[in-house]
Amino acid sequence: MKRRIAPGAVLWILVGAAYFLIPLIATLLFSLKKPTTGTCCTLANYGTILHDPAFWKALRISFVIALETIVVSLALLIPTVYWVNLKLRRLRPVIGFLAVVPFVVPPIVLVVGLLALYRGAPDWFYANPYVFLPAAYVILAFPYIYFSLDAGFRAIDIHTLTEASQSLGAGWWTTITKIIVPNIKTAAVAGALLTLAIVMGEYTIASLAAFDTFPIYIQYINQNKAYEPAALTLIAFGITWAAMVTIAIGGRRRASAMAGGAH
Amino acid sequence: MPAGQVLLGAFRDTGGGWTLDNIQSLVDEPYRTAYRNSIEVSLVTALVGGFLGFMIAYSVIRPGTPRFLRSTFTTFSGVAANFAGIPLAFAFVATLGTIGIVTQWMTERLGWNPYDHGFSLFSKTGIELTYLYFQIPLMLLVISPAIDGLRREWREAAANLGATPAQFWRHVGIPVLTPSLLGAMILLFGNSFAAYATAYGLTAGGVQLVPITIGFFYTGDVLSNPHLGEALALGMFVVLAVMMLLYIPLQRRASRWAR
Numbered sequence: 001m002k003r004r005i006a007p008g009a010v011l012w013i014l015v016g017a018a019y020f021l022i023p024l025i026a027t028l029l030f031s032l033k034k035p036t037t038g039t040c041c042t043l044a045n046y047g048t049i050l051h052d053p054a055f056w057k058a059l060r061i062s063f064v065i066a067l068e069t070i071v072v073s074l075a076l077l078i079p080t081v082y083w084v085n086l087k088l089r090r091l092r093p094v095i096g097f098l099a100v101v102p103f104v105v106p107p108i109v110l111v112v113g114l115l116a117l118y119r120g121a122p123d124w125f126y127a128n129p130y131v132f133l134p135a136a137y138v139i140l141a142f143p144y145i146y147f148s149l150d151a152g153f154r155a156i157d158i159h160t161l162t163e164a165s166q167s168l169g170a171g172w173w174t175t176i177t178k179i180i181v182p183n184i185k186t187a188a189v190a191g192a193l194l195t196l197a198i199v200m201g202e203y204t205i206a207s208l209a210a211f212d213t214f215p216i217y218i219q220y221i222n223q224n225k226a227y228e229p230a231a232l233t234l235i236a237f238g239i240t241w242a243a244m245v246t247i248a249i250g251g252r253r254r255a256s257a258m259a260g261g262a263h
Numbered sequence: 264m265p266a267g268q269v270l271l272g273a274f275r276d277t278g279g280g281w282t283l284d285n286i287q288s289l290v291d292e293p294y295r296t297a298y299r300n301s302i303e304v305s306l307v308t309a310l311v312g313g314f315l316g317f318m319i320a321y322s323v324i325r326p327g328t329p330r331f332l333r334s335t336f337t338t339f340s341g342v343a344a345n346f347a348g349i350p351l352a353f354a355f356v357a358t359l360g361t362i363g364i365v366t367q368w369m370t371e372r373l374g375w376n377p378y379d380h381g382f383s384l385f386s387k388t389g390i391e392l393t394y395l396y397f398q399i400p401l402m403l404l405v406i407s408p409a410i411d412g413l414r415r416e417w418r419e420a421a422a423n424l425g426a427t428p429a430q431f432w433r434h435v436g437i438p439v440l441t442p443s444l445l446g447a448m449i450l451l452f453g454n455s456f457a458a459y460a461t462a463y464g465l466t467a468g469g470v471q472l473v474p475i476t477i478g479f480f481y482t483g484d485v486l487s488n489p490h491l492g493e494a495l496a497l498g499m500f501v502v503l504a505v506m507m508l509l510y511i512p513l514q515r516r517a518s519r520w521a522r
Contacts (some may be wrong), residue, residue, distance in 0.1 A: 006328075010322075012318045012322035013332065015319070016319035016322075016323075016399065016403075017313070019395070019399060020339060020396075022358060023355055023357070023396065025359045026354070026358035026363060026364035027353070027354045027358070029357075030364060031357075043479075088510045094267060105458065106453075106457030106459075106499065108457065108478065108499070108519045109496040109497075109499055113496070177306040203348045203349055203463070204459045204460050204474075206343045215350075215460065219464060222352075229357075230353065230357050233350040233353045236346075236349075236350040237346055238343075240342050240346050241342050245342075247341070248338045255419065
C-alpha cells in the first residue's frame, strides 16, 4: 500500500526546515555584506578572516588539541572496551554508568573542579594548553568515544577473532593492532570525528582556563567586528558539518549517539 | 581496566575538589535569581523543544513521507545538535539581532520592528529561541527510536477494532510513548541547564544564568571567591543529578516496549 505524504507532516517538516535554515541563510547574507557600507555583496569578510594570522594560530591550537584528545582517548578506550567486552562483561554497566557521568557534570562544573584540583600543579601542566585542555577534553569525549566503540565491538565477534588470532600464535599486542583495530575502524573514526567537532567548538573550559583556542578567537572577532563573525560562523559550521557528514556516510551508527555536545 | 581506573579516579578527584563551603549563600540573591532563570529557560526550551522536536520527528518518520527526508533530517540534526556556542549565538544575532537580516526584513517590508514591541534577542526569550536551535534537533534524535518502536501492527489492530486515529493516540500511542517523551525532555532540560557558551556569546552575561554566574567568578568580573563558584557548581550538579535519577527509571520503562 503506497501512501501519500500527509498534509500535517508537510507543515511540520516545513516548520522544522525553516527553523534550521533561516539562521544559516541570514548568516550567509550577513557574511556577504561590505564591511564599510553594509551593502551586498562581497567576499571581503572571508578574506579578512583567512588572512588573519590569529585565525590560523587559533585553528591550529584547537586542531592539535583535538588530535591529542583523540589519540589519548582511543589509546585508553580501545583496550578497555575490548577487554570489558571480552572478559569482564559484568563490568559493562559500570563503564556505561561512568560514560554518562560527563553528561551529568556539565563543562562549567567540570572546569571548576579541574581548576580547583590542579591549582597547585606545576606550570608545564597548568599553564600549557596542549597539556591541560586535552586532559579535560578526554573526559568530555569519553562518552562519545565509548558509545561509538562499544557499538563497534558489539557488531563484530571478538571472541572468535581473538581465539583465531591466538591459535595462530599472535600475542595480545598483535591481536589488538592487527585484528581488532582494523575491525572497529569505522566506529573509532566516528568517535574521533565527533570528538573533533566537540573540541573545535568547546568554549566553556578554554575560556575559564584562559587559553586561546578557536572558539575563543570566534568570540573575540564576535565582539570586535561587524560582519566578519558571520563568515567565521559559517566556517565553524562547515567544520561541524564536515565531521557529521563523514560520520553519516562512513558508518551505520545509530544517530542518537550523536546527540548533545559542548554548548 | 587501568584506563577505567584512571577515568574513575579523574571523576572522583574532580568530585573531591568540590568542598561544601558557602552552600547557604546559594539561596540568597543574586544566586536565587540565577537558579530561577536557569530553571525557567531550561523548562521552557525542554517543553517547547520537546513538542516541536516530537512533531517534526513524527512527521518525518510516519508512513507516506519520502525516506530521503528522514536521513536528511537525521544528519542535519546531528550537525545542529552539535552546532552550539559562540557561532550559534552569532548566527542568531545575524538573524534576529538589532540589525539582523530577519529584523530588518520585518521592519522594511512589514513595517513592524520587533524591537519596538518588547522583543529582544538579548533577553530570556532570545536565549530560549536560540537554545531551541539545538534542542529541537536533539529531541528529534532522541525520540526517533521510540517512534520507530510504535509498531505498525498496533495501529492496524486498533483500526480493525474500530478505533479512530484520535482514540489510537489517546489509548495506545501516548501511553506507550510517555516514558520516552518524559525521558527525552529531561535530557533536554539538562542540556539547556548546562549550556554556557551560547548564552555568553549572546548576552555577554546580561541575563543571569547559573553557568554565566559561575563564569564570572573565573573570568574576573566579580570579586573572586572561588569557593562560591564551586558551591554554585555543586548546586548545578545536584539539580542535574536529580534529573538523572528521574531519567533512569523512565528509561527502563521506555525500553519495555523496545526490543
